[in-house]
Amino acid sequence: MLRQPAPSVSAGAREVSCASCNLRESCLSGGVPTEDLERVANIVSTRRRVRRDEPLFRAGDESRCLYAIRSGFFKTIVIADDGREQVTGFFMAGELLGMEGFGGGGYNDSAIALEDSDVCVMPYSLIEEIGREVPSLHRRLHAVLGREIVRGHGIMVLLGSMSAKQRLAAFLLNLSRRYLRRGYSGSRFLLRMTREEIGSYLGLKIETVSRLFTAFHQDGLLDVQYRQLSIVDIQGLERLLAD
Amino acid sequence: MLRQPAPSVSAGAREVSCASCNLRESCLSGGVPTEDLERVANIVSTRRRVRRDEPLFRAGDESRCLYAIRSGFFKTIVIADDGREQVTGFFMAGELLGMEGFGGGGYNDSAIALEDSDVCVMPYSLIEEIGREVPSLHRRLHAVLGREIVRGHGIMVLLGSMSAKQRLAAFLLNLSRRYLRRGYSGSRFLLRMTREEIGSYLGLKIETVSRLFTAFHQDGLLDVQYRQLSIVDIQGLERLLAD
DNA sequence: CGAGGTGTTGAGATTTGTCAACCTACGTGG
DNA sequence: CCACGTAGGTTGACAAATCTCAACACCTCG
Numbered sequence: 001m002l003r004q005p006a007p008s009v010s011a012g013a014r015e016v017s018c019a020s021c022n023l024r025e026s027c028l029s030g031g032v033p034t035e036d037l038e039r040v041a042n043i044v045s046t047r048r049r050v051r052r053d054e055p056l057f058r059a060g061d062e063s064r065c066l067y068a069i070r071s072g073f074f075k076t077i078v079i080a081d082d083g084r085e086q087v088t089g090f091f092m093a094g095e096l097l098g099m100e101g102f103g104g105g106g107y108n109d110s111a112i113a114l115e116d117s118d119v120c121v122m123p124y125s126l127i128e129e130i131g132r133e134v135p136s137l138h139r140r141l142h143a144v145l146g147r148e149i150v151r152g153h154g155i156m157v158l159l160g161s162m163s164a165k166q167r168l169a170a171f172l173l174n175l176s177r178r179y180l181r182r183g184y185s186g187s188r189f190l191l192r193m194t195r196e197e198i199g200s201y202l203g204l205k206i207e208t209v210s211r212l213f214t215a216f217h218q219d220g221l222l223d224v225q226y227r228q229l230s231i232v233d234i235q236g237l238e239r240l241l242a243d
Numbered sequence: 244m245l246r247q248p249a250p251s252v253s254a255g256a257r258e259v260s261c262a263s264c265n266l267r268e269s270c271l272s273g274g275v276p277t278e279d280l281e282r283v284a285n286i287v288s289t290r291r292r293v294r295r296d297e298p299l300f301r302a303g304d305e306s307r308c309l310y311a312i313r314s315g316f317f318k319t320i321v322i323a324d325d326g327r328e329q330v331t332g333f334f335m336a337g338e339l340l341g342m343e344g345f346g347g348g349g350y351n352d353s354a355i356a357l358e359d360s361d362v363c364v365m366p367y368s369l370i371e372e373i374g375r376e377v378p379s380l381h382r383r384l385h386a387v388l389g390r391e392i393v394r395g396h397g398i399m400v401l402l403g404s405m406s407a408k409q410r411l412a413a414f415l416l417n418l419s420r421r422y423l424r425r426g427y428s429g430s431r432f433l434l435r436m437t438r439e440e441i442g443s444y445l446g447l448k449i450e451t452v453s454r455l456f457t458a459f460h461q462d463g464l465l466d467v468q469y470r471q472l473s474i475v476d477i478q479g480l481e482r483l484l485a486d
Numbered sequence: 487c488g489a490g491g492t493g494t495t496g497a498g499a500t501t502t503g504t505c506a507a508c509c510t511a512c513g514t515g516g
Numbered sequence: 517c518c519a520c521g522t523a524g525g526t527t528g529a530c531a532a533a534t535c536t537c538a539a540c541a542c543c544t545c546g
Contacts, residue, residue, distance in 0.1 A: 078396045082485055086400045100393050103386025108393045128382075132375060139371075143346025145388045150343050150351045152395025153321045157329045159402035160446035164534070195493065203403035205535055210494055226493070226543080242325055407502070438525065448503055453526055469511075469525070 017041055023094035026181075027068050028122065028140060036134045043127055044068075044120040056097060056111040056119060063101025065123050069093050072117020073192040076109045077200075087201040089151070090114075090193060092178060099148045114192040159203045162241075167202040168212045169240040172222070176231060187231045260284055266337035269424075270311050271365065271383060279377045286370055287311075287363040299340060299354040299362060306344025308366050312336050315360020316435040319352045320443075330444040332394070333357075333436060335421060342391045357435045402446045405484075410445040411455045412483040415465070419474060430474045 018029040018041040025031075029040045047070070050056050056067060059079060074091045088109055091097055101107045102124060131138035158167055180186030191198070199209045213224050221237055223230040231237065261272040261284040268274075272283045290313070293299050299310060302322060317334045331352055334340055344350045345367060374381035401410055423429030434441070442452045456467050464480055466473040474480065 078400055080400050080404075084400055084404045086396075086403045088396050088399050100389045100396070102389045103382055103384070105386055105389045105393065108396055124385075128385075139346055141346070142367075142371075142388075143348055145385075145392070146343045146345045146348045149388070149391050149395065150348065152392060152399070153329075153331050153343070153351055156331050156395070156398055156402065157321055157323050157327055159399065160329045160443065161323075161327045194491090200403065206493080207495085207536085208534060211534095214494075437523090449524090450504080450526080451502060454502095457526075 026094035028144060031140050032136045036136060039130055039134055040137055043122045043130055045123055045126060046121045048119050048121050050113040050117045052113055052115050054113055056113060057107050058110040059107050061107050063098060063107045065098060065121050066127060067097040068120040069095050070118040070120055073114045074111045075114055075193060075197055076111050078109045087197050093182060096144060099145055164204050164208055165212060166241055169237045171202060173237055189229060191227045191229055269337035271387060274383050275379045279379060282373055282377055283380055286365045286373055288366055288369060289364045291362050291364050293356040293360045295356055295358050297356055299356060300350050301353040302350050304350050306341060306350045308341060308364050309370060310340040311363040312338050313361040313363055316357045317354045318357055318436060318440055319354050321352045330440050336425060339387060342388055407447050407451055408455060409484055412480045414445055416480055432472060434470045434472055
């Protein structure tokens with residue numbers, strides 16, 4: 001949205017304060033008691049600005065850092081041995097990226113900014129070090145990793161057992177909920193990704209996605225003009241998931 | 244597949260030795276230096292025997308333990324809000340179960356034994372406690388969690404971008420590789436799961452799975468009689484994945 | 487103002503699912 | 517030890533969902 005000149009900010013000195021960050025609860029510091037927040041803030045060694053279409057990290061990069069999105073929007077993609085490319089997730093402010101590299105396995109996917117974005121950079125080494133001293137952080141880290149595994153399960157259910165219609169409905173409802181939780185409208189928002197990216201994520205072809213948007217519109221469920229989406233009948237969408 | 248009377252063994256005293264376990268490398272203790280193995284062995288508080296068709300844990304159980312399979316075979320299933328059921332994985336000796344409950348989120352899936360099985364029970368609390376003192380264990384834990392996330396990505400690619408034929412080929416090749424690594428034949432093994440379970444895992448209907456087995460047989464790729472599988476032409480299967 | 491990326495729509499092909507019949511192995515109880 | 521019931525597996529014919537290919541529309545940006 002706002003598109004700043006982006007001088008690739010690096011906050012070598014810590015102007016970062018988790019304590020005052022309004023995304024704290026969904027971030028790594030969520031659930032960490034106030035008195036420990038200052039120490040946790042030290043994990044954020046730098047900030048980084050990533051321009052639209054640029055990678056935050058790439059599969060194969062030696063992974064050393066976890067990233068928290070302060071602002072912006074990302075997709076993650078996996079490229080299989082045979083060149084198959086698949087979008088594995090969309091991530092917005094307050095969410096974490098780079099979890100699967102934990103433990104030294106290297107990143108397995110690439111994170112690409114879908115708009116100019118701003119992230120907190122948290123080296124694994126610091127997380128582990130400070131985690132040793134702040135048990136609540138340690139626990140939080142594990143919870144966050146566990147939740148990422150669970151997110152994967154949700155996508156497996158989506159891809160493995162839902163019709164195209166249901167997949168798109170589930171996807172839109174998921175976006176809606178996440179925007180809502182962040183204080184944005186859950187019924188009117190911009191789709192930051194192309195139809196093709198939606199299709200890749202949902203295991204559908206671009207034409208199918210396009211047709212479904214049209215069908216949903218005709219069914220009075222939503223209005224959509226290119227990237228601008230208005231959900232008209234949330235419950236109608238939810239009902240689609242029922243069978 | 245010896246089937247013992249199974250007195251629900253509980254090794255309150257530690258007759259468990261990670262040091263002498265031939266599955267060590269793939270287990271949680273993998274990569275932990277020999278001198279620390281004894282401490283790591285203390286994580287295994289008990290052993291548990293699970294009979295065929297019985298759950299090791301269920302979604303919603305308060306999760307407190309990670310499980311390592313000593314012998315046997317499991318499936319994990321997720322049941323969505325609307326009752327949709329999906330197999331999210333098959334697990335064999337040396338593999339870990341219950342990772343997503345780490346951090347206190349509770350289990351999100353259920354693990355069901357597909358044959359009488361034997362597992363090491365490792366309470367999260369002990370893992371964390373001993374992990375604080377044995378950094379290699381700590382790192383290993385993170386690696387294992389990261390790998391589980393990556394496994395999820397692989398399934399997303401499979402479900403999101405492969406044809407039915409390719410999914411089944413990929414599945415069989417995956418099983419083959421895992422048996423091979425364990426010292427079993429990679430070309431001749433028993434399918435521990437039903438066609439329906441395969442179908443659920445691959446996002447296919449049972450009839451489709453059945454037809455694919457027939458087709459693969461006719462193409463000279465494999466022989467199959469119910470659960471007994473012989474891969475005749477591994478490279479042929481691999482070639483299927485190419486496009 | 488033109489080009490290229492993105493999105494939409496239609497017609498027809500293909501893949502996968504559905505329904506129904508039937509077969510086979512296995513375990514149980516007579 | 518056999519017979520039968522049942523769960524699991526296969527096959528066929530047909531239906532439905534989704535994909536493919538192709539044409540075109542729209543929007544943005546240089």
